[in-house]
Amino acid sequence: MKRSFCIAxxxxxxxxxxxxxxxxxxxxxxxxxxxAVSGLQAKVFNPVGAVRxxxxxxxxxxxxxxxxxxxRFYFGGTDSAIKFGLEExxxxxxxxxxxxxxxxxxxxxxxLKTVTGDITASDVSGWxxxxxxxxxxxxxxxxxxxxxxxxxxxxxxxxxxVHARTGDGNLLVRGEPQDVDASTxxxxxxxxxxxxxxxxxxxxxxxxQYAASPAAGGIFDFSNHSGAIEFLxxxxxxxxxxxxxxxxxxxxxxxxxxxxxxxxxxxRLSFGRGGAQITARxxxxxxxxxxx
Amino acid sequence: xxxSHRHLTEEQRHALADGSLPADQLVSAETHRRECVxxxxxxxxxxxxxxxxxxxxxxxxxxxxxxxxxxxxMRIEASKVxxxxxxxxxxxxxxxxxxxxxxxxxxxALVVAAVALxxxxxxxxxxxxNAADTTSLITVADSAHAYETEAQTLLNxxxxxxxxxxxxxxxxxxxxxxxxDSAIAExxxxxxxxxxxxxxxxxxxASYRQKVDLLKRVGNAG
Numbered sequence: 359m360k361r362s363f364c365i366a367x368x369x370x371x372x373x374x375x376x377x378x379x380x381x382x383x384x385x386x387x388x389x390x391x392x393x394a395v396s397g398l399q400a401k402v403f404n405p406v407g408a409v410r411x412x413x414x415x416x417x418x419x420x421x422x423x424x425x426x427x428x429x430r431f432y433f434g435g436t437d438s439a440i441k442f443g444l445e446e447x448x449x450x451x452x453x454x455x456x457x458x459x460x461x462x463x464x465x466x467x468x469x470l471k472t473v474t475g476d477i478t479a480s481d482v483s484g485w486x487x488x489x490x491x492x493x494x495x496x497x498x499x500x501x502x503x504x505x506x507x508x509x510x511x512x513x514x515x516x517x518x519x520v521h522a523r524t525g526d527g528n529l530l531v532r533g534e535p536q537d538v539d540a541s542t543x544x545x546x547x548x549x550x551x552x553x554x555x556x557x558x559x560x561x562x563x564x565x566x567q568y569a570a571s572p573a574a575g576g577i578f579d580f581s582n583h584s585g586a587i588e589f590l591x592x593x594x595x596x597x598x599x600x601x602x603x604x605x606x607x608x609x610x611x612x613x614x615x616x617x618x619x620x621x622x623x624x625x626r627l628s629f630g631r632g633g634a635q636i637t638a639r640x641x642x643x644x645x646x647x648x649x650x
Numbered sequence: 651x652x653x654s655h656r657h658l659t660e661e662q663r664h665a666l667a668d669g670s671l672p673a674d675q676l677v678s679a680e681t682h683r684r685e686c687v688x689x690x691x692x693x694x695x696x697x698x699x700x701x702x703x704x705x706x707x708x709x710x711x712x713x714x715x716x717x718x719x720x721x722x723x724m725r726i727e728a729s730k731v732x733x734x735x736x737x738x739x740x741x742x743x744x745x746x747x748x749x750x751x752x753x754x755x756x757x758x759a760l761v762v763a764a765v766a767l768x769x770x771x772x773x774x775x776x777x778x779x780n781a782a783d784t785t786s787l788i789t790v791a792d793s794a795h796a797y798e799t800e801a802q803t804l805l806n807x808x809x810x811x812x813x814x815x816x817x818x819x820x821x822x823x824x825x826x827x828x829x830x831d832s833a834i835a836e837x838x839x840x841x842x843x844x845x846x847x848x849x850x851x852x853x854x855x856a857s858y859r860q861k862v863d864l865l866k867r868v869g870n871a872g
Binding site for chain 2: 525
């Protein structure tokens with residue numbers, strides 16, 4: 359219970375900029391609806407408006423939303439491949455944002471792109487791209503790839519594969535992913551999932567925070583330049599931690615655990631039966647191990 | 651060993667031609683040479699070849715060899731138990747050509763490898779004592795170099811597309827590029843002071859990877 363509280367507090371503090379809880383409205387008029395097969399391929403573009411995608415158990419796609427003046431809605435394709443979205447008219451009168459709510463068959467593969475619009479999706483797989491919008495994904499997905507220049511990303515998905523990138527935005531990985539490759543430039547990267555078996559986490563100047571119990575047999579690689587790498591670990595953690603920093607400090611908050619090897623720039627610690635292999639390296643950022 | 655009834659061996663003919671025949675064989679060999687026209691002609695041809703080889707320019711020996719080759723070839727064929735047919739000779743020539751080609755290619759590969767190792771050796775001011783560390787160092791150095799090359803290509807593409815991007819996007823990209831480039835500059839400076847540190851090179855490779863990832867994301871921002 360206490361541990362759950364710790365992680366919840368940690369997660370709550372990770373996303374500095376709150377992502378809009380609800381994007382788009384379910385009562386907006388239907389813009390288009392049609393039959394669609396399971397495994398639908400959908401390509402969606404909405405430059406300034408938000409998009410909320412919902413995977414459902416029906417064999418159809420429904421698009422709801424309000425198209426503001428200056429925008430044009432387009433929709434076309436077949437039962438298995440559909441392309442739709444909004445484009446700004448060329449008269450320069452575009453103003454406001456046209457939000458969309460889209461229902462697709464649950465195992466659909468979506469390619470979604472916005473510029474400033476937020477993205478929210480549940481039970482949808484695919485590629486999600488935004489320049490500055492925020493991304494929040496949940497539910498179950500076969501694969502998830504998220505790319506953002508400066509937006510926040512919150513991944514709370516059950517999926518075998520996650521690839522996520524952002525710049526100054528904060529990136530939070532939770533849920534139940536297995537293979538994760540996530541990085542930021544200056545934003546904080548937070549990991550709060552104990553199901554990860556392969557994890558590659560990197561940043562340049564943002565902090566990396568890991569608050570979970572590494573899975574037995576898991577392999578993790580953390581790399582940072584000037585940001586810190588912090589491990590918030592249960593006292594029952596099991597794994598071998600190889601930590602190295604060129605000029606940054608390495609702090610071991612587990613005073614009862616003696617290093618099995620150490621040099622002026624590195625330290626190697628073994629916890630429990632050594633179930634996971636964790637490697638962390640920085641140039642000048644600190645590396646800290648703290649018990650929960 | 652050598653008398654008037656037995657021809658000179660190949661070794662004796664060559665030794666006679668270049669004057670290296672042992673003294674105990676020299677008298678009998680010279681006697682046979684005077685009595686045997688075939689051996690005398692052959693020794694004379696060898697002497698001619700040696701003289702031409704010594705006197706000719708570097709490009710000339712090929713011509714001399716070309717002139718002598720038919721008779722040498724015939725002599726080799728005559729000494730074989732089963733003579734080759736003309737077709738077989740052509741096949742053998744092709745095989746020899748292939749062998750020569752393979753040898754040349756292997757030699758070229760060795761030269762390239764030697765040059766590459768030489769470049770790396772000159773790039774590394776001090777050698778590492780640990781072979782595993784050396785391998786690791788070279789690998790991560792290659793990785794960083796590959797990322798650097800790709801980053802430069804993507805940067806060129808960015809410059810072409812920059813005017814088509816929204817101003818706020820350009821600001822965000824430039825800000826992130828500045829962060830990554832600063833990190834790369836710090837790492838390069840550190841590597842200049844400690845070139846054999848594989849951890850530094852791994853960090854450099856990671857920073858380049860970040861830069862490549864960023865530039866690829868920018869490619870989708872239009």
